[in-house]
Amino acid sequence: MWLVVETRIGDKASVETPFPTLSGVNFPSYRFISMEKWLRKRLCLEEDNSPAAAQLIRLTYMRICGLILEAIGWLLCITATGADEWRVWHSNNLPGISNGKLWIGIWRVCFIVDLHDDEPMKMHCLEFLEQYKSLPKEIFIAQDLMSLASVVLSLAMAFMSFALWNVFKNVRQKNVLLILFRVGGILTLLSGLIILLPLSWNMYNVIANEGILFPEPFNLPYLPYEQTVGFAIYVGFSASGILILSSFFILSKKYQITPNRVHPIIIVTPEPSTSRSETETCIRFGSLVSVDKTISEEQHFNS
Missing domain, CATH: 1.20.140.150 (Butyryl-CoA Dehydrogenase, subunit A; domain 3)
Structure with a gap:
């Protein structure tokens, strides 16, 4: 059985959720974003998108x-x-x-x-x-x-x-x-x-x-x-x-900007079905059963 975990932000799906930054928040003012760029430049954090860098900018x-x-x-x-x-x-x-x-x-x-x-x-x-x-x-x-x-x-x-x-x-x-x-x-x-x-x-x-x-x-x-x-x-x-x-x-020790809520979606992929060659028709009910599975169950029962 395979287990696949996917995250969804809003209406867009993504595999990983990056740490929220001030530029990711929908602020109406462009000057505010420009100020963040200026701060990143002054703090030498232009290429640093880590949580610690974002926290330092907010502080x-x-x-x-x-x-x-x-x-x-x-x-x-x-x-x-x-x-x-x-x-x-x-x-x-x-x-x-x-x-x-x-x-x-x-x-x-x-x-x-x-x-x-x-x-x-x-x-x-x-x-x-x-x-x-x-x-x-x-x-x-x-x-x-x-x-x-x-x-x-x-x-x-x-x-x-x-x-x-x-x-x-x-x-x-x-x-x-x-x-x-x-x-x-x-x-x-x-x-x-x-x-x-x-x-x-x-x-x-x-x-x-x-x-x-x-x-x-x-x-x-x-x-x-x-x-x-x-x-x-x-x-x-x-x-x-x-x-x-x-x-x-x-x-204030921290100033948190609440990001968009992350909704996890768990997709369960079932095991691949057995092939036709590995199945036989049940004599009593006429359904397809797995031969290997039936044999293993009989051996376990007899033991």
């Missing part, structure tokens, strides 16, 4: 996407740290302030000075110094944590950039590269979690309508009649989400 895609998201998150983190609109106050009858609007950040408070009609509008800012003990703690904690997150994120980008540079240089020290990627991913995740604390704390105080005891030289009220969350907090939350997503891309 490189993930690391590049993680580094791009990391750079975007770093820019948003820097923007949120230096912005003056963590809180927006609306007050009335403030001396020297034209529209009664205050923009409060973690480094200073700014407002538009009330000038004469013939003079242009001027933004005036008052810095938050450490000797101003009356300021709430969340402002100084936000200064420290946002600065720390920016530094940690810069280190993460340095580790990631160095690791990817070594990948493109075709360095085969796999363990060292994995350590660099893991350190970069952990630092990225850590920075994304760090900035959540000052953002959430300041946002809660705005929603709870908490006041700020400014120093006496500022000559500003303790509590406005209305305060809203500034755009800097939303930018910071966006940075945190992007950084956490980036860390998942960086720390």
Whole structure:
């Protein structure tokens, strides 16, 4: 008896199923396939279609996407740290302030000075110094944590950039590269979690309508009649989400693209039938029987 195993992918039959590559997936964009060719060229894998090569290309895609998201998150983190609109106050009858609007950040408070009609509008800012003990703690904690997150994120980008540079240089020290990627991913995740604390704390105080005891030289009220969350907090939350997503891309161990399902077809080929010369007609029933098979069965029965 012969056993033949055949594999079928979709509607086409083939004897062997090659390992799926990114070019085998029906992506609508030609640029994506061109990028894979560029990666294969940079990684010296143009002629290598092995599973290890395909896995390396997929992991490189993930690391590049993680580094791009990391750079975007770093820019948003820097923007949120230096912005003056963590809180927006609306007050009335403030001396020297034209529209009664205050923009409060973690480094200073700014407002538009009330000038004469013939003079242009001027933004005036008052810095938050450490000797101003009356300021709430969340402002100084936000200064420290946002600065720390920016530094940690810069280190993460340095580790990631160095690791990817070594990948493109075709360095085969796999363990060292994995350590660099893991350190970069952990630092990225850590920075994304760090900035959540000052953002959430300041946002809660705005929603709870908490006041700020400014120093006496500022000559500003303790509590406005209305305060809203500034755009800097939303930018910071966006940075945190992007950084956490980036860390998942960086720390992912594998990225599998599901190939078309392989349907095995088992074809059983029966034994070749006995020839006419090896058969005789059964006297009782008139059917053809194998002479050799009948003789062997009789010998086995008699024994």
